[in-house]
Structures are given as C-alpha cells and as structure tokens.
Amino acid sequence: MKKLRMTHQREIILQELKKMSRHPSADELYERVKKKLPRISLATVYRNLEILSAAGMIRKIEISGRLKRFDWETEPHNHISCIRCHRVDNIELKRRLTRTLKPADNRGYKISGCRIEFTGYCPACRVTVTKKGGKKMGCKKCNTGLSDKQTLVLKALAKSKDPSGSKDIAAASGLEPKQVSCQITALKKKGFVSSPVRCKYEITQEGKKALS
Amino acid sequence: MKKLRMTHQREIILQELKKMSRHPSADELYERVKKKLPRISLATVYRNLEILSAAGMIRKIEISGRLKRFDWETEPHNHISCIRCHRVDNIELKRRLTRTLKPADNRGYKISGCRIEFTGYCPACRVTVTKKGGKKMGCKKCNTGLSDKQTLVLKALAKSKDPSGSKDIAAASGLEPKQVSCQITALKKKGFVSSPVRCKYEITQEGKKALS
DNA sequence: ATTCTTGCAAAGCGTTTGCATTGTT
C-alpha cells in the first residue's frame, strides 16, 4: 500500500469538498478549487478524488455504474444490481415502500419519485466469490455470450504470448481496428481480456477457458 | 410530434429487449440484435432506445445521470436529486428502511447494500417550474457560480448575433480552444448556452441575464 | 412525394493515463 502525501492541491481539494453541502461532480469541484489554485489541472482533481475515496477519506456516489440501461417494462419498479458483473434485475417489494417523504425530511424538494436499489452479488458471482474470494474469476452465467467478433479477437490474443496492441489484434483477427477496440472493451468487461499495460491487451485464464 | 415508423430494425430491437429478463446496456442489446440483423449499426440501437423511451414504449434506467459525484461524508446515507438541475443533496430517513430483503425477494442475490434515492424538483427549480411550466428557464440558485473563463466565453457569445463555433469563441475570448469546449459544456449544463446546430453555440436569454 | 430511419464515420464529452517534472517525506 502506497503512502499518501498531503500535497497542497490535495489539501485544498479536501477542504473545498468539505465546504460544499451538495455533492459536486469532479468538474464542479475543479471549478471551485481552481479559484484557489489556478494552475491545478482537472486530472489532478480526478486522481485525488479516486485516491481519497479509495483511502476512505471521501465517498464516491456512483449508482448503477455509468452505462444507461433499458427496460421493456415501463411501470416503475425497483432493481437489484450485481456489484461485480453489473447485471441488473428487477425486484418486487411486498409493501410499497414510502414513495414520498414527510415534509420535514424533503429538504424543500417537490418529490416526484423514489428509486430503491439493492446491491450485492448476483447468484453467479456469489458462487465464484465465496468459493475462492476470487476477485478476478470469470462469472460463468454472466459471461456466456461471446460474439463472433469477440471470439476472433480472443483467438488472436490466445496465439500471442506477449500483450498485443489493437493494431496487431486487428491484423491477426482480420477485423477493422475500429471494431477491435469495441470488442476489447466487451471482453475486458467479461474478464476475458486484461490490459497489463496501456494499449496492450492479453487473454486471461478465464478467456482461455471461454474459448475452449 | 414526429410520427414513428416501425422499421425492421426497430422491431427487432424491441423484440430482443422484450425477451431479455435483465436490463441490457445499449451495447449488450446491440450484440444480441446483431445476430438477427448483422448489418445494423450501434448508432441505430442507441437512437432507437432513445426514441422508444421518449415515446414511452420502453424505459430508460438512468440513475443520477452519468457523472460521478463525491461526498465528504463517508457514512452511508441516502440522497435526493433534482431531475432538472441534477443537484444532489443528502436526506435522512427517520426509520431506517429495510436494508435487507426477505430471502423470497432477493432473486438469489447476496445483498450488501441498499440505496434509496428520491427524485424531484429542488427548491430553486421548483419555483421556476411551477411559475411558468418553463422547461428552459434558468435555475437561479443552482446556476449561480460562473467561473472567470465561463464569463469570458459568455461575453464572447453575447457579442455575436449568430451561433459561433468553438474556434471563433476561443479567438473572441482569448482562451485556448481546448478550454473553450470545457466551458461550453458547463454553460450548456447551466442553461446559459444552447447549441442550435452541431458545433455552433449561442447565448440564451438566461445566459444574458447571468451576465448582467 | 414526403419525411423518417439507417449505416457509416467522425466528433463530443467526461474520464483516465503516459510521461517528464516537481514536491513530500
């Protein structure tokens, strides 16, 4: 574990965050901090927010990841999502939990809705996690789908012993470079590909299993 | 209001979405749809998901927008967010709402947490919305901050009668082009700048007010 | 015939990262 240093920038970032009663986005905080440290860069703010929240000094509010998800069912209902593979399911709550707050609690808002989201390990991830505490294990049920292009990319990676760049992968798989990065993303999400170095990718153990 | 056409692509997208019990991201759905329509493009999927959810035929699950937000308070607590200006506040719930589901309800998940998020109009937006049903009105309390750079950009826009590209803005404001796009984004978020055409920006009525 | 939709490629936007330099410990 790295030792944290209290730099001036970090101090100001913490200070400003502490002052704000609302929860700022990185950019909002950046605008504030810049008034005190005009030369600070946005990257520093991002980095510090990550570092500080990893250290437990602040908290990241991140609901459902950042991908939009879509649902056939248009009636409002609640969800449960997996903190590992990010799958999202519906849940039904027996008693309709209060959809409105008491006036004393609503902070002056005019409430229009309430979302309740449980989080945890989905049935598939639950198994793999409890079995081996494995944070990098594949998640069988969640990762079954493997498109043709993904298979091509995975095969290309399986052939090379060293991490490959996306151009090499494109050449080896016969796909367009544009398409490759898209597949890489999907495969990383599934845990079949890792990126030991920036822009270099290699197949994981799980990836090999998935191919066979 | 435009009339929707039921194209083959749209039909398949709906069909596949309907089949899925989980809530797919655009990309996941795209992978599925591509098996039936190999020539479909990801953009079409994105477009249709937006169109269909705007039409109320499907539902977009989008919690707290996509920006990460940060919080000084590390203890878990619940939030209320404005559906108009996206500000986020803490709320305290008198009775701790059930943090765990009955086994019958948990869909096989191992629950680790529960987030409750109320949504509605914040005190400031509440006023403007009820006063004029105005969907484009500025939101005084939420939009107060105006950084130096933002002011420069806004002034530059105020001088030109026609929508300007970011290069023109950079020239007129004396800022780096890189910095301009960043400010534009912030200003758009605040409702001070609109983009009538792609890559062209103009100051809004609210923007003018904010300057004065 | 009109106008909505598509596929493609390119751009947008928030976020992250490589790298040389600076600053803390």
Added chain:
DNA sequence: AACAATGCAAACGCTTTGCAAGAAT
C-alpha cells in the same frame, strides 16, 4: 535519495450527430 503527486496533452470508451442513401407511409 526515494518515490508519490502534478500538469499537460493525448488517449479511452461510451454516446451522439452530420450526412447521404434507403425505406415507410
């Protein structure tokens, strides 16, 4: 002296958009 942190610019990854061609009404 060792190495964490910074500023900068470039890259990422998901999403949106301009455009010309195609399809639905």
